[in-house]
Amino acid sequence: MKFIxxxxxxxxxxxxxxxxxxxxxxxxxxxxxxxxxxxxxxLDKSDLRMYQLTGISCxxxxxxxxxxxxxxxxxxxxVSGHETFTIIHTSDPNILQLHSDGTASDIVLHRIARxxxxxxxxxxxxPQENYRIFWQTFAEQYPFFPLHKMDWxxxxxKFRPMVTATTSPSQLFQIFRQMIEPLQDAHTGVEAEDIKxxxxxxxxxxxHLEAKDWTTAFSAIxxxxxxxxxxxxxxxRLQFGMLREGIGYLRVTTFYDYAGEGGYTAQLRCLQQGLDxxxxxxxxxxxxxxxxxxxKGGDDPLGIEIASRLTSKKYLxxxxxxxxxxxxxVPLQLTESQPTWVQPSDRPGFRGNVNVLIGPxxxxxxxxxxxxxxxxxxxxxxxxxxxxxxxxxxxxxRLPNGWRFxxxxxxxxxxxxxxxxxxxxxPDVRVPFFSAKDLQIGQDTALDEAIRQLAK
Numbered sequence: 001m002k003f004i005x006x007x008x009x010x011x012x013x014x015x016x017x018x019x020x021x022x023x024x025x026x027x028x029x030x031x032x033x034x035x036x037x038x039x040x041x042x043l044d045k046s047d048l049r050m051y052q053l054t055g056i057s058c059x060x061x062x063x064x065x066x067x068x069x070x071x072x073x074x075x076x077x078x079v080s081g082h083e084t085f086t087i088i089h090t091s092d093p094n095i096l097q098l099h100s101d102g103t104a105s106d107i108v109l110h111r112i113a114r115x116x117x118x119x120x121x122x123x124x125x126x127p128q129e130n131y132r133i134f135w136q137t138f139a140e141q142y143p144f145f146p147l148h149k150m151d152w153x154x155x156x157x158k159f160r161p162m163v164t165a166t167t168s169p170s171q172l173f174q175i176f177r178q179m180i181e182p183l184q185d186a187h188t189g190v191e192a193e194d195i196k197x198x199x200x201x202x203x204x205x206x207x208h209l210e211a212k213d214w215t216t217a218f219s220a221i222x223x224x225x226x227x228x229x230x231x232x233x234x235x236x237r238l239q240f241g242m243l244r245e246g247i248g249y250l251r252v253t254t255f256y257d258y259a260g261e262g263g264y265t266a267q268l269r270c271l272q273q274g275l276d277x278x279x280x281x282x283x284x285x286x287x288x289x290x291x292x293x294x295x296k297g298g299d300d301p302l303g304i305e306i307a308s309r310l311t312s313k314k315y316l317x318x319x320x321x322x323x324x325x326x327x328x329x330v331p332l333q334l335t336e337s338q339p340t341w342v343q344p345s346d347r348p349g350f351r352g353n354v355n356v357l358i359g360p361x362x363x364x365x366x367x368x369x370x371x372x373x374x375x376x377x378x379x380x381x382x383x384x385x386x387x388x389x390x391x392x393x394x395x396x397x398r399l400p401n402g403w404r405f406x407x408x409x410x411x412x413x414x415x416x417x418x419x420x421x422x423x424x425x426x427p428d429v430r431v432p433f434f435s436a437k438d439l440q441i442g443q444d445t446a447l448d449e450a451i452r453q454l455a456k
Contacts, residue, residue: 027076028089028096032109033116036322036335037395037409038141040116041098041109048078048085051119052397054136055326058119059398082263101264102299103393104368105320105338105410125400127167131160134176134405137397140326141409143334147422148183152328155179169195169401176405186363187390187408194402203422205360207385209434214294214361217434218251220442225249225451233274234258234267240278243447245455246286248350250278252306255298255365264299271302272347275309279348287454288350289447290373291357293384293433297364300340300393307342307372309349310380316415317342317372320391323409334411342372355381355450358427362387364394368412370425375415381453383431384446387424429453 032041033053040051040058050062064078064085071077076087088097088106097106123129135156145152159175167175173192177199180188189200202208209217222230222241226249230241237258239251258274259266288310304317317340325333358370367387373380392408399405411419420426433446 028087028093028111031112031115032096033112034098035108035110036324037107038137038326039098039107040119042115043087048080048087052137053116053118054133054140056118056136057123057133058116058121059123059133059400061398082261084263084265102267102301104300104304104318104340107322108335123400126165127163127172128165130172130399130401130403131163131175133399135160135179137405138180138407139328141323141395142407143323143332143409143411144183144185144421145328146332148185150182170197173197173199173403180407185390185408186388187392187394187406189406191404193404203360203388203424205388207432208360209294213434213439216439217444220439221249221444221447224442225444225447231278233277234270235260238271238274238278240274242285243289243451245451246284247451247454248278248282248285248288249291250288251291252366252369253294254296255300255302255369256296257298258302264301267299267302268305271305275306276348279309279350282348282350285350285352287353287355289355289357289450289454291447292362292366292369293357293359293446294361295363295366295369297366300365300368303365303369303372304340304342305345306369307376308345309347310351310354310373311342311344311349311376312351313377314341314343315375315377316340317375318368318412318414320410320412322411337413340372342376353378353454355383355453357384357433357446357450358382358387358425359385359433359446360388360424362424364388364390367391367420367425371412371414371420374425381429381450382425382427383429383450383453384427384433385430386426387420389420389422389424391419391421 029043038053040053042049046066048064052059052061062080064080067077067079074089078085084101086099094111096109098109099106139152159179176190183201184203185201191198225243226241230239232239237254241249243249258270319337319339321334321337324335368391391412392410394406395409397405413419431446431449
């Protein structure tokens with residue numbers, strides 16, 4: 001199978017890469033290299049093929065078929081399973097933008113004359129080669145080694161000699177884990193399906209709650225704080241009810257899996273309909289508490305949709321940029337920052353005082369949502385503890401042995417240029433919550449504080 005795949009890749013790269021055919025077709029065929037992200041994109045009339053690049057490897061990653069019914073004169077849309085990729089044409093015939101549904105920015109693509117030479121070579125599936133690609137990918141894409149005070153070259157000197165032709169898959173997995181576990185980065189991980197092993201990074205935090213604790217905490221909120229019932233929306237990922245003093249309570253546990261099928265479009269539609277229902281009686285609300293203390297992340301634009309229901313004027317949610325430099329020995333260079341704006345929605349919403357509850361189990365899109373509320377007026381008061389400290393979209397990569405691994409390669413910035421990777425977004429009002437005693441007596445000190453502030 002490996003030989004056949006290599007042959008197919010080699011054959012496809014021998015085809016000419018022309019900007020357009022003799023008929024004057026404006027479709028941007030040819031070879032394209034991403035700015036940051038380590039991607040080679042091959043386009044022809046009906047297919048998109050993506051390859052994951054490092055300085056030593058080229059691995060086939062993703063294919064998509066053109067969906068002509070969704071394409072326009074300035075965009076070409078490709079569908080891969082439930083995912084949609086849009087190629088956005090620009091005024092420069094040598095520059096394109098690649099947008100994936102559910103992301104808050106685009107990847108800039110530059111035309112190249114021919115595929116990278118590395119893509120014409122086959123990649124061996126050996127322990128040493130898998131190690132080399134794993135280490136090289138982090139070396140080229142991971143932007144946070146200085147933040148975590150890690151010397152990635154020293155890591156290589158320690159672990160590379162341990163990998164030989166006789167290294168077993170289990171041994172190799174443990175080596176990969178030991179390499180990245182010290183980062184304590186929740187956007188790093190390794191999945192080895194063939195040996196049924198998986199590892200995901202996480203910041204060590206004494207305030208992290210286990211699943212059983214969250215179940216106890218949510219039960220206490222629903223029985224002691226919510227007046228009436230907590231209505232579920234979007235497969236229960238969102239729940240809405242009323243607290244005392246006419247204060248609304250919105251809990252958001254993920255920004256994904258809102259709809260069974262249909263991809264991102266179906267998720268957005270479900271969210272919009274749910275928000276319409278939640279805010280249909282917003283005029284009677286005196287305040288709103290949004291609880292993202294347990295939020296596992298997901299698609300950033302879904303958080304922007306919620307933020308759009310809370311404002312009457314446009315404002316900057318955040319900007320994001322990706323690592324551009326690929327050399328560990330040069331200062332970190334980033335791609336040009338791309339802004340994400342919160343636009344006021346004309347659908348039902350709430351424009352009054354809002355508090356948001358955050359903590360170490362507020363992760364990824366839960367954190368970019370929190371960041372998106374920072375520019376809102378009136379100010380959204382953050383109550384609780386620091387968030388987890390991971391914001392980037394996850395860069396998914398594959399090894400020759402079929403294993404998958406993840407890492408972040410982007411940095412999110414507030415309107416005034418602040419980033420919160422590692423330490424997380426801090427609260428305005430620091431309140432520990434759900435201690436062993438709180439769980440025992442059913443008390444939520446952070447929610448108590450939010451109610452107190454909104455009832456002033």
